[in-house]
Amino acid sequence: xxxxxxxxxxxxxxxxxxxxxxxxxxxxxxxxxxxxxxxxxxxxxxxxxxxxxxxxxxxxxxxxxxxxxxxxxxxxxxxxxxxxxxxxxxxxxxxxxxxxxxxxxxxxxx
Amino acid sequence: xxxxxxxxxxxxxxxxxxxxxxxxxxxxxxxxxxxxxxxxxxxxxxxxxxxxxxxxxxxxxxxxxxxxxxxxxxxxxxxxxxxxxxxxxxxxxxxxxxxxxxxxxxxxxxx
Numbered sequence: 001x002x003x004x005x006x007x008x009x010x011x012x013x014x015x016x017x018x019x020x021x022x023x024x025x026x027x028x029x030x031x032x033x034x035x036x037x038x039x040x041x042x043x044x045x046x047x048x049x050x051x052x053x054x055x056x057x058x059x060x061x062x063x064x065x066x067x068x069x070x071x072x073x074x075x076x077x078x079x080x081x082x083x084x085x086x087x088x089x090x091x092x093x094x095x096x097x098x099x100x101x102x103x104x105x106x107x108x109x110x
Numbered sequence: 111x112x113x114x115x116x117x118x119x120x121x122x123x124x125x126x127x128x129x130x131x132x133x134x135x136x137x138x139x140x141x142x143x144x145x146x147x148x149x150x151x152x153x154x155x156x157x158x159x160x161x162x163x164x165x166x167x168x169x170x171x172x173x174x175x176x177x178x179x180x181x182x183x184x185x186x187x188x189x190x191x192x193x194x195x196x197x198x199x200x201x202x203x204x205x206x207x208x209x210x211x212x213x214x215x216x217x218x219x220x221x
Contacts, residue, residue, distance in 0.1 A: 041217075
């Protein structure tokens with residue numbers, strides 16, 4: 001069993017819809033949680049970085065962390081075709097090694 | 111501020127050869143991490159350097175090695191290349207290992 005599980009999708013939504021992405025993890029030692037966006041043939045781009053349980057909002061993006069359930073989510077409001085990408089969850093313990101989910105491929109249809 | 115740069119962007123090698131990849135971190139960042147990305151295994155951590163010292167290491171064979179220079183630039187070397195080493199190699203830069211910013215990657219193809 002992988003430490004970080006993420007449904008690879010693909011996920012297709014119409015423009016303007018809310019995109020909901022999530023990851024589960026098995027190791028309670030994970031303390032820091034991130035979401036990255038990766039366009040085709042590019043490196044991952046950091047979207048959100050959270051530490052504590054709860055919600056964090058940045059523009060159209062909201063990240064949720066539930067440490068008791070070992071579950072993290074990313075919501076994208078008012079999705080745009082430019083949001084079409086692969087979204088990767090990542091997390092780490094006290095060291096600096098990131099563990100990634102498999103990534104979810106999202107397509108926003110115009 | 112300039113982002114993370116990686117050179118070369120593309121490489122084609124044959125089995126048994128060795129390869130060296132380079133990463134220049136964001137100015138002021140002292141930590142450089144390397145990751146391998148493949149369709150089958152996703153993103154996997156290789157190693158991390160901080161102030162010229164390897165601070166963390168992933169579960170890769172000894173054919174994979176790296177180093178960091180005094181200006182924080184880092185190189186990664188893979189010896190005796192195998193077909194399975196074909197991947198996108200990503201470098202991530204951070205001030206001290208916390209928030210990691212990725213470069214565009216080097217796509218290595220082993221024939």
